[in-house]
Amino acid sequence: xxxxxxxxxxxxxxxxxxxxxxxxxxxxxxxxxxxxxxxxxxxxxxxxxxxxxxxxxxxxxxxxxxxxxxxxxxxxxxxxxxxxxxxxxxxxxxxxxxxxxxxxxxxxxxxxxxxxxxxxxxxxxxxxxxxxxxxxxxxxxxxxxxxxxxxxxxxxxxxxxxxxxxxxxxxxxxxxxxxxxxxxxxxxxxxxxxxxxxxxxxxxxxxxxxxxxxxxxxxxxxxxxxxxxxxxxxxxxxxxxxxxxxxxxxxxxxxxxxxxxxxxxxxxxxxxxxxxxxxxxxxxxxxxxxxxxxxxxxxxxxxxxxxxxxxxxxxxxxxxxxxxxxxxxxxxxxxxxxxxxxxxxxxxxxxxxxxxxxxxxxxxxxxxxxxxxxxxxxxxxxxxxxxxxxxxxxxxxxxxxxxxxxxxxxxxxxxxxxxxxxxxxxxxxxxxxxxxxxxxxxxxxxxxxxxxxxxxxxxxxxxxxxxxxxxxxxxxxxxxxxxxxxxxxxxxxxxxx
Numbered sequence: 001x002x003x004x005x006x007x008x009x010x011x012x013x014x015x016x017x018x019x020x021x022x023x024x025x026x027x028x029x030x031x032x033x034x035x036x037x038x039x040x041x042x043x044x045x046x047x048x049x050x051x052x053x054x055x056x057x058x059x060x061x062x063x064x065x066x067x068x069x070x071x072x073x074x075x076x077x078x079x080x081x082x083x084x085x086x087x088x089x090x091x092x093x094x095x096x097x098x099x100x101x102x103x104x105x106x107x108x109x110x111x112x113x114x115x116x117x118x119x120x121x122x123x124x125x126x127x128x129x130x131x132x133x134x135x136x137x138x139x140x141x142x143x144x145x146x147x148x149x150x151x152x153x154x155x156x157x158x159x160x161x162x163x164x165x166x167x168x169x170x171x172x173x174x175x176x177x178x179x180x181x182x183x184x185x186x187x188x189x190x191x192x193x194x195x196x197x198x199x200x201x202x203x204x205x206x207x208x209x210x211x212x213x214x215x216x217x218x219x220x221x222x223x224x225x226x227x228x229x230x231x232x233x234x235x236x237x238x239x240x241x242x243x244x245x246x247x248x249x250x251x252x253x254x255x256x257x258x259x260x261x262x263x264x265x266x267x268x269x270x271x272x273x274x275x276x277x278x279x280x281x282x283x284x285x286x287x288x289x290x291x292x293x294x295x296x297x298x299x300x301x302x303x304x305x306x307x308x309x310x311x312x313x314x315x316x317x318x319x320x321x322x323x324x325x326x327x328x329x330x331x332x333x334x335x336x337x338x339x340x341x342x343x344x345x346x347x348x349x350x351x352x353x354x355x356x357x358x359x360x361x362x363x364x365x366x367x368x369x370x371x372x373x374x375x376x377x378x379x380x381x382x383x384x385x386x387x388x389x390x391x392x393x394x395x396x397x398x399x400x401x402x403x404x405x406x407x408x409x410x411x412x413x414x415x416x417x418x419x420x421x422x423x424x425x426x427x428x429x430x431x432x433x434x435x436x437x438x439x440x441x442x443x444x445x446x447x448x449x450x451x452x453x454x455x456x457x458x459x460x461x462x463x464x465x466x467x468x469x470x471x472x473x474x475x476x477x478x479x480x481x482x483x484x485x486x487x488x489x490x491x492x493x494x495x496x497x
Contacts, residue, residue: 117168129154131157176188176191177192185215189212225238274292286328290313317347325348325358329341329361379418388445397418402415427461429460433449435491439491441491
């Protein structure tokens with residue numbers, strides 16, 4: 001921030017509506033004007049209270065003596081004519097000066113409040129103030145016309161100064177702001193800094209400069225988003241744009257760019273689904289093709305390409321023989337597409353509900369889906385085998401999988417993993433619990449353990465919930481996973497109440 005300058009004295013005191021700031025330059029007090037006013041006042045008093053008969057004395061021998069002690073009619077008339085005239089002249093000069101100086105003072109306040117152009121044009125401004133002070137001096141010498149002219153010239157110069165710098169500021173700020181909106185860093189920086197030199201404390205300029213500081217990072221994120229979009233990494237492209245918008249929410253074009261990315265992604269997804277559907281149709285995988293075309297139409301209802309493909313797949317399916325349906329269903333089973341296999345078996349049963357291959361295939365596929373679902377759930381959470389119920393369910397699932405030919409044929413690796421998990425879970429491990437002999441401790445699936453200082457337990461590997469409660473203490477809850485080589489587990493009051 002630039003230091004505020006002290007306002008210079010620029011006019012006689014009568015022209016001010018507020019107490020003046022301490023002047024930078026010494027200015028003379030208008031003693032001459034005060035003296036004139038005193039003389040006028042004295043003459044007025046003398047004229048009013050001199051006895052009227054003095055004016056009308058006869059021309060006697062003592063008239064000469066009398067005339068030496070009091071003013072003649074001619075002299076009184078001169079005072080009456082000259083001094084009141086000067087009084088009126090001074091009053092008019094004061095009023096003219098006030099009108100001009102009010103405009104000057106308003107302009108001066110604007111310049112100094114905004115520091116308008118003072119960083120680089122201080123000398124020009126000081127010269128204008130000097131001109132106004134020179135008008136003060138002319139006024140003090142009763143050169144009223146000269147003073148008024150000089151005041152007017154100074155005001156004209158100051159008005160021109162304000163206009164030129166306001167215009168320069170507006171032009172630089174407008175160019176800089178347009179460049180900022182366009183994310184043109186170099187032009188925005190150059191123009192906004194020019195504006196700052198002219199009007200450093202402008203509020204709107206301050207906001208623009210704050211955005212300018214963020215622009216390099218915003219531009220970088222937007223460029224990275226464009227690169228991600230071109231390599232079809234739409235998720236990353238969208239994330240980068242959202243980061244840029246968070247840094248500067250006023251950045252224009254981000255919402256449009258986000259919509260464009262989502263549109264491109266939807267187009268790419270649609271084309272991918274449609275391509276896979278036509279590939280399946282070409283390979284005579286009619287059910288895959290039909291599902292693909294149906295998915296494409298959900299994404300883009302009424303699309304002619306998807307509609308044509310769906311009609312072709314449906315017509316071919318309607319014309320398939322029983323043998324072709326059997327072949328298709330068994331092929332889906334071998335490839336692990338169990339839902340498609342069940343669909344084909346269902347279509348065969350719609351033709352003839354007594355077809356044995358379809359009855360057997362539907363039941364077999366349904367059983368495969370059930371066993372495989374349970375097997376995959378256990379493999380995803382092996383620590384659940386600490387529960388007796390889950391352990392028994394896993395043992396039954398392993399037995400069913402070994403006995404099910406379709407599972408053994410296509411998913412033997414998953415069955416082997418389940419067998420190893422059950423083997424590990426069937427070997428109990430020893431753990432140590434320590435407490436403060438005050439907490440009531442409970443181990444889920446096992447029961448209450450009571451208060452103790454140290455307790456050894458033998459548990460099957462897996463996940464357990466350990467809780468403790470006691471007077472004056474918030475309940476403690478811990479989830480522990482029993483594994484080989486565990487350190488002792490502490491359960492004590494950690495949050496008194």
